[in-house]
Amino acid sequence: MNSNLLSRLINPANLVLWLVIVFLIGPFLIIVAASFSAGDTLAFPPQGFSLKWVYKVFTIESFQQSFITSMALAVGGTLVALALGVPAAYAMARYDMPFSETVRTIVSSPIIVPGIIVGLALLRYFVVPVGMSITLALFLAHTALVLPYAVRVVSASLNNLRSDMEEAAVLLGCSRAGAFFRVVMPNIKGGILSAFILGFVTSFNQVPVSLFLSGPGVRTLPIDMLGYMEIVFDPSIAALSSLLAFLSMGIVLLAERFLGFSRYV
Template sequence: MGFRLVVLCGYLFLLAPGIFVAIIAFSSDRFLTFPPPGLSLRWFAALWEHEALMGAMRRSAILASVVTVTALAIGVPAAYAIARLSFRGRDAIFAALTAPLLLPTLVLGLGILLVFFPFGLAATWPGLAIAHLAVTLPFVVRIMVTALSTLPPDLEDAAATLGATPFTVVRRITLPLALPGLIASAALAFLISFDEVVISLFIVGPRLSTLPVEMYRYVEGHTDPLVAALAVVLITLSLGVVLLVERLLGFMRAVGR
């Protein structure tokens, strides 16, 4: 009973900010006040009509989709080589690919800006995509290495013995078995890229902005509940992605428990 109470208090502590934000999002007041004097959907309607935020949301969705596809295209073959092949420098490559996980995003963002500036990549779509790839690729590699390491190699050996080419073995045996990890990697990469704000602040420019950066700029000059309504929308979308992965595959199975 005591353990359950501690767990319940932990959940309440973690969810409390989201609960307050959700309540404020339905406020009828013009300012951020709690408790709200009344309930209304006016800020969700205002959000839909806000061109800057809606445009930034579309740009973030496109950017996150491109980054996700690129991270999978690079990370899955790299993870397969690390998990399945034996070659000199394998551990060093794995450490290099996952090294950004150990760095604070502030330090990583500053380093990326210093590298990008001489090449003219700052405030550009390619530069922003590469910067997001630096923080999403390590997660894809880490999850896929775990997922591929848990697969029984006997099935691949049996397929190869029966005459299947290496490409056919990967396409017909390995990838279908690693599908849970693949879907989890894609979902996590998309959410990380879509939500990235610290590194984006270093790379974006006045004519190129993502949704988290636009939200940051909005709260600097406004005190209305519009940003709370947007936060509720984003929380709902993120929760929907996690629940979809859980429903289809089981989240712990998908990340390679």
């Protein structure tokens, strides 16, 4: 039994798999270990064990303010993206639109084009010449970045929903709008919630666009963390990074457990 187990572990395919796993989660484990260091500088291996840097994260005022900003952008931007994305996904799934593939490509462009280009474009052509506020530009950018995920995830739900259910409701006297809200929406709520979670996590952790559109008094948490590291190099950044990573993983795992998240993405 032991020899069989050993032979499977040293199998070349299994060795490659373990190397990939170590490569993927190794940096994360290093950051988690460094966040519990008792030393005063960010270093690995950690110098002893302490929770003081985890506690310190909750006492830094700039982190508190930027966390609220990131939460507002992530929640608000994702809700607006869903308000736009659900009807768009429904139209593409139920109607034979001209140039439908072109429309799909345009809708997906924010995730195809590098985020740094999106941020620079908004800064150069809206904020600077038009005088748009940084807050509004940042909100529009996050909404645009989340919109493709909303459309794609909801489209996957609609493609799995039989269209004759909706048609049956219309034949029985229900209006087209009523059929949408009474038949379609309840059956795709899992996809909508999955799209919200995916959009929220994407927006909250967004860096390139936020880097261009952050300004005095308006900074997201990832950008605030970058600025903090330019001045202070203590393990509090590692502690905050670990907390955010655990938060993101917890949200995704709960979504997979109760919504079947992997079916939509």
